Amino acid sequence: MKRSLLCLLLLGSSAALAADGFEIQIERGRQLFLHSSKGTACSTCHALEGHGNAIGPDLTRLAKVAGPRGLVLTIEMTVTAFVQQISLRNGRTFPGIQKQKEGDVLKIYDLSTTPAVLLQLKSAEVASMNSNSKWSHPPMSAGYTSEELADIISYLKFVSTGVAKAVTVSELR
Numbered sequence: 721m722k723r724s725l726l727c728l729l730l731l732g733s734s735a736a737l738a739a740d741g742f743e744i745q746i747e748r749g750r751q752l753f754l755h756s757s758k759g760t761a762c763s764t765c766h767a768l769e770g771h772g773n774a775i776g777p778d779l780t781r782l783a784k785v786a787g788p789r790g791l792v793l794t795i796e797m798t799v800t801a802f803v804q805q806i807s808l809r810n811g812r813t814f815p816g817i818q819k820q821k822e823g824d825v826l827k828i829y830d831l832s833t834t835p836a837v838l839l840q841l842k843s844a845e846v847a848s849m850n851s852n853s854k855w856s857h858p859p860m861s862a863g864y865t866s867e868e869l870a871d872i873i874s875y876l877k878f879v880s881t882g883v884a885k886a887v888t889v890s891e892l893r
């Protein structure tokens with residue numbers, strides 16, 4: 721009885737070993753995404769698998785179609801597509817991302833603080849919205865290693881496509 725239990729355990733662990741490359745990588749990526757202590761964790765501003773805050777864009781849209789190189793470029797982007805420099809009539813200027821516009825009311829995340837604050841503004845309160853040159857995507861300066869980026873990208877690809885596949889460092893640059 722005892723021996724067969726041991727056999728089962730051994731069999732189980734060797735099966736796990738055969739699959740481990742990408743499964744372990746995806747799990748490392750998931751943990752970095754959720755809790756990384758480097759800079760600000762991705763989940764502070766992106767939601768995936770029901771965790772995190774949907775302040776930045778839904779990453780599954782891009783990760784479905786982009787390869788590892790494209791994803792690194794956007795993670796380390798200096799030019800933004802959605803974040804804008806918002807100036808209010810009261811003189812305040814801040815980097816913001818518009819989430820919603822309903823009639824006369826704009827919902828804009830103020831990215832000048834972490835966590836970002838959701839503002840509800842009347843369009844008359846907004847003086848201008850211009851392209852952003854001041855806000856930079858936090859991972860840019862967080863000092864992620866190539867290995868960590870590969871882990872995060874294998875996780876992003878897995879969540880977006882359902883395909884579990886290892887991502888190597890040489891695929892990133």
Ligand code: HEC
Nearest residue numbers: 760761762764765776777782794795800801802803858859
């Ligand atoms: C402080 C908030 C914040 C944090 C932290 C953050 N992001 Fe972002 N992210 C954004 C915002 C806002 C955008 C939209 C930028 C723009 O205007 O193009 C964005 C855009 C992206 C994009 C491009 C999406 C697209 O559809 O264009 C990717 C990929 C991405 N982030 C991945 C990550 C990953 C991975 C991490 C963690 C390593 C991370 N982000 C951390 C706020 C954040």
